[in-house]
Amino acid sequence: MPGLKIQKQPVELRPDLTMWKIDGPLDPESIGYIHREFDSVLETKQNFLIAEMSGVTHVSSAAIGQLMGCRQLLVERGGDLVITGVSLDIKSKLSAMGATKIFKFYNEMRTAINAYHWEVERKSEKVWLSFPPQLQFVPPVRQMVSRIARQKGYTQRDSFRIETIVDEVCNNAVEHGSEKVLKNIELNINIDREKIELEVINASDPDKIENLKALSTAMPKAPDAKMGQKRGRGLALIKMLSNSLDINFSGEGTSVHVTKLREE
Amino acid sequence: MESQIELEYDDVKGHSNTKMVRFVGDLDATNVETVLEKICNLFDDGFINIVADFKKLRYVNSTGLGILLHFSKSAREKSGSFKIANVNENVYEIIEIIGATTLLEIYDDIDEAVAALK
Numbered sequence: 025m026p027g028l029k030i031q032k033q034p035v036e037l038r039p040d041l042t043m044w045k046i047d048g049p050l051d052p053e054s055i056g057y058i059h060r061e062f063d064s065v066l067e068t069k070q071n072f073l074i075a076e077m078s079g080v081t082h083v084s085s086a087a088i089g090q091l092m093g094c095r096q097l098l099v100e101r102g103g104d105l106v107i108t109g110v111s112l113d114i115k116s117k118l119s120a121m122g123a124t125k126i127f128k129f130y131n132e133m134r135t136a137i138n139a140y141h142w143e144v145e146r147k148s149e150k151v152w153l154s155f156p157p158q159l160q161f162v163p164p165v166r167q168m169v170s171r172i173a174r175q176k177g178y179t180q181r182d183s184f185r186i187e188t189i190v191d192e193v194c195n196n197a198v199e200h201g202s203e204k205v206l207k208n209i210e211l212n213i214n215i216d217r218e219k220i221e222l223e224v225i226n227a228s229d230p231d232k233i234e235n236l237k238a239l240s241t242a243m244p245k246a247p248d249a250k251m252g253q254k255r256g257r258g259l260a261l262i263k264m265l266s267n268s269l270d271i272n273f274s275g276e277g278t279s280v281h282v283t284k285l286r287e288e
Numbered sequence: 289m290e291s292q293i294e295l296e297y298d299d300v301k302g303h304s305n306t307k308m309v310r311f312v313g314d315l316d317a318t319n320v321e322t323v324l325e326k327i328c329n330l331f332d333d334g335f336i337n338i339v340a341d342f343k344k345l346r347y348v349n350s351t352g353l354g355i356l357l358h359f360s361k362s363a364r365e366k367s368g369s370f371k372i373a374n375v376n377e378n379v380y381e382i383i384e385i386i387g388a389t390t391l392l393e394i395y396d397d398i399d400e401a402v403a404a405l406k
Contacts (some may be wrong), residue, residue: 069341159317159318160318162316163291163314180378181377181378184347185381187347188347188349191316191349192349192350195316195317255355257350257354261350261382262388265385
């Protein structure tokens with residue numbers, strides 16, 4: 025029976041990443057081989073290793089333990105060892121060994137590379153949205169932003185707060201926007217591991233600007249439940265749910281910038 | 289297109305002037321007017337007590353909360369009450385931030401809310 029084979033392969037356009045194509049049995053006899061191959065990875069000072077394991081036919085706890093040791097060294101250097109392409113059968117065996125609690129698994133290379141951008145390089149991701157200034161467009165927008173946050177590992181509670189912030193900011197943009205200039209509302213989202221930043225830009229009537237300025241400067245620190253009116257608590261709610269809120273009035277537009285830190 | 293919200297109604301045994309209303313979906317700026325109209329119709333029909341079941345109310349924003357406070361006020365003016373039960377923790381947080389936990393009558397479950405009816 026042929027033994028384990030590890031082929032080091034370049035990752036297209038990413039010379040800072042290493043990919044191992046692993047084929048054959050990850051059995052106890054392969055430990056020394058894994059160790060030697062891993063030493064050569066360490067020499068290159070590349071700290072993010074993607075192990076492509078679609079060709080793995082067998083896993084032993086000894087060999088997986090060896091890979092866990094490799095991963096630990098990379099994590100200490102600020103990197104990681106992640107796994108892609110495992111079959112369901114191998115994954116269930118890895119799960120029984122507790123490896124699924126240690127390693128991150130991705131279905132394909134592209135997802136693993138995206139995870140590298142996010143987890144290791146800590147790069148942010150940007151989303152731009154543009155929608156007509158009508159209330160009916162706000163619910164799908166707020167739900168989409170909330171789902172993005174959830175997908176990016178934000179807690180359910182954080183995602184709900186983000187949904188509320190987007191809802192309130194966009195509703196204000198519709199409500200206080202220009203009735204003369206029917207320009208789309210722009211929503212710019214910048215999300216990373218630590219925070220989400222939202223910028224909402226809408227057209228305003230120049231003659232309404234002074235009123236809006238007055239509204240924003242008079243903004244209470246906390247919403248007032250005792251107020252008789254049914255509306256008017258949105259800005260204060262945003263302030264309570266976010267970590268910073270800035271409103272700028274310039275020319276014919278209003279831009280609201282909100283930052284919400286991620287809760288662990 | 290407004291957000292999905294449905295109101296389901298039930299009678300409350302032993303309380304002819306009370307309606308139980310289940311809120312299902314999201315309560316936001318796109319549908320507050322519809323909800324306002326439906327609940328006000330109940331008040332007009334002589335149901336001075338409303339027990340609102342929020343078990344399936346996923347989301348509420350500041351506008352939605354505004355009308356809940358309005359229902360509470362309207363019910364009191366008719367010597368009735370607007371009681372809320374089964375609030376999920378996300379919705380409760382919004383109510384809490386608005387500072388409305390002392391203004392709205394909130395109960396853990398329907399039985400507790402019904403038991404508190406005069």
